[in-house]
Amino acid sequence: MEFMNTEQIAGLYWFRHDLRLHDQPSLAATAEKCDTLLLVYVIDPTWFEPTPFNTKSIGKHRQQFLYETLQCLNDNLHTKGQLLHVVVGDPIKELSKLCNEHNITVLGYGDHQGYNERQQIVDIREAIPSLELVSAPNAGLFTPDSLPFLIEEMPDSFTPFRKKVEKSSYPESPVGITRALPPPPQISQTDWEGLPLHHGAHSAFIGGENAALKQLQFYLFDSELVSVYKETRNGLEGWDYSSKFSAWLANGSLSPKHIYAELKRYEREHVKNDSTYWLYFELLWREFFYWQQTKHGIKWFKQTGIKDKIPQHTHNATLVIQWQQGKTNNPYVNACMAQLNATGYMSNRGRQWVASYFVNELAQDWRYGAAYFEQQLIDYDVGANWGNWQYLAGVGSDPRGQRQFNLTKQAQMYDPQGEFLRLWGEVNVA
Numbered sequence: 244m245e246f247m248n249t250e251q252i253a254g255l256y257w258f259r260h261d262l263r264l265h266d267q268p269s270l271a272a273t274a275e276k277c278d279t280l281l282l283v284y285v286i287d288p289t290w291f292e293p294t295p296f297n298t299k300s301i302g303k304h305r306q307q308f309l310y311e312t313l314q315c316l317n318d319n320l321h322t323k324g325q326l327l328h329v330v331v332g333d334p335i336k337e338l339s340k341l342c343n344e345h346n347i348t349v350l351g352y353g354d355h356q357g358y359n360e361r362q363q364i365v366d367i368r369e370a371i372p373s374l375e376l377v378s379a380p381n382a383g384l385f386t387p388d389s390l391p392f393l394i395e396e397m398p399d400s401f402t403p404f405r406k407k408v409e410k411s412s413y414p415e416s417p418v419g420i421t422r423a424l425p426p427p428p429q430i431s432q433t434d435w436e437g438l439p440l441h442h443g444a445h446s447a448f449i450g451g452e453n454a455a456l457k458q459l460q461f462y463l464f465d466s467e468l469v470s471v472y473k474e475t476r477n478g479l480e481g482w483d484y485s486s487k488f489s490a491w492l493a494n495g496s497l498s499p500k501h502i503y504a505e506l507k508r509y510e511r512e513h514v515k516n517d518s519t520y521w522l523y524f525e526l527l528w529r530e531f532f533y534w535q536q537t538k539h540g541i542k543w544f545k546q547t548g549i550k551d552k553i554p555q556h557t558h559n560a561t562l563v564i565q566w567q568q569g570k571t572n573n574p575y576v577n578a579c580m581a582q583l584n585a586t587g588y589m590s591n592r593g594r595q596w597v598a599s600y601f602v603n604e605l606a607q608d609w610r611y612g613a614a615y616f617e618q619q620l621i622d623y624d625v626g627a628n629w630g631n632w633q634y635l636a637g638v639g640s641d642p643r644g645q646r647q648f649n650l651t652k653q654a655q656m657y658d659p660q661g662e663f664l665r666l667w668g669e670v671n672v673a
């Protein structure tokens with residue numbers, strides 16, 4: 244056990260989906276309370292074990308993105324005399340061990356509304372009841388206090404949610420960059436090469452806060468693409484038709500409050516139009532699902548969804564695999580799945596097509612589709628993914644019930660020249 248002056252307060256900050264130093268109120272609050280601070284990220288080996296849906300929780304695209312994100316955080320921490328200690332193991336056991344070894348009395352973390360993320364906090368509280376826990380909301384635009392309703396009374400469909408929020412709430416202001424941090428205790432450097440995360444391949448998405456802030460600057464101020472977002476957002480291929488913020492938002496290397504503050508600055512300094520509003524509108528969708536998952540708890544992952552409705556879907560492993568590998572009877576579904584498998588990303592339009600095909604044409608249990616997305620997406624987010632899948636399966640927050648896309652018509656509208664099909668139609672990446 245390390246020698247510690249009894250006057251000294253030893254803290255540990257547990258990074259989860261908040262892998263950044265800008266707009267980090269929970270890290271700042273923890274830092275203020277401590278004389279030393281151990282900064283930890285835990286890789287849970289269960290991520291790599293098969294799920295009940297024959298998938299893994301994290302595939303190679305997001306593994307690489309996470310690896311780069313952690314390295315970037317470590318580099319940025321170095322400039323503040325700190326470092327990121329990455330461990331592999333059961334999070335509660337690993338944290339308990341570290342708390343014991345370093346006489347930790349204060350544990351900080353960012354609030355996250357995911358079901359498992361909330362359960363983790365209950366578990367750590369039970370494992371070490373003597374710990375002082377310090378936290379703050381840092382994943383949404385709003386907080387429970389700034390929303391105009393209690394979470395348990397929030398509307399179950401998007402439009403009333405948006406109208407209430409727009410009428411009486413404003414996103415919180417970001418808190419800026421974490422300037423100073425207490426020093427770490429004596430701790431070994433992370434063995435980066437030994438981490439069980441795939442890395443080293445080429446990707447258009449570069450993980451980490453630095454790349455996230457660069458993309459924000461590019462999409463808003465350098466290219467001004469945001470000023471035409473409403474017209475371009477239904478694109479299928481390319482970097483410019485949408486913001487691509489999702490991957491950084493998902494692991495918290497980009498703060499939604501910071502995006503909002505920069506969007507408002509762009510509107511003041513450049514142009515305010517339907518497109519700039521529409522980016523906020525889409526961030527409100529993210530927010531909607533983010534808070535919905537708290538309201539509905541475990542129903543988020545149940546086949547009957549938040550509506551407690553039994554869908555007319557079955558499970559056929561062969562059909563699921565054909566869909567995953569882009570070997571269905573529909574060329575557009577196949578092209579979208581090839582794009583997802585090769586890059587870890589798929590457009591919002593494509594996601595709606597392949598999900599609609601999965602639940603309507605193939606009549607499959609939507610959770611198999613959601614779990615495959617969880618594995619493959621570079622921007623996997625528990626609220627947005629399971630919320631959107633439920634919505635399309637007719638057991639979620641869509642007031643109209645099940646939605647079926649006519650893919651032939653959609654293709655005429657969104658790929659009139661067949662360019663997307665030519666690009667991805669022949670590609671086979673399972």
Ligand SMILES: Cc1cc2nc3c(=O)[nH]c(=O)nc-3n(C[C@H](O)[C@H](O)[C@H](O)COP(=O)(O)OP(=O)(O)OC[C@H]3O[C@@H](n4cnc5c(N)ncnc54)[C@H](O)[C@@H]3O)c2cc1C
Nearest residue numbers: 485486487488489525526529591594622623624627628631
């Ligand atoms: C079946 C299905 C599964 C999805 N799974 C995910 C997921 O795991 N992670 C994820 O971030 N998004 C998910 N989405 C939502 C959406 O497709 C992506 O957020 C978007 O394509 C990401 O690209 P972008 O950042 O360029 O989006 P933009 O069009 O630039 O939108 C800006 C931001 O708004 C938010 N947003 C946009 N559309 C939605 C939406 N429908 N629901 C929630 N938030 C939205 C995202 O944070 C996005 O980054 C899913 C959609 C569907 C239909």
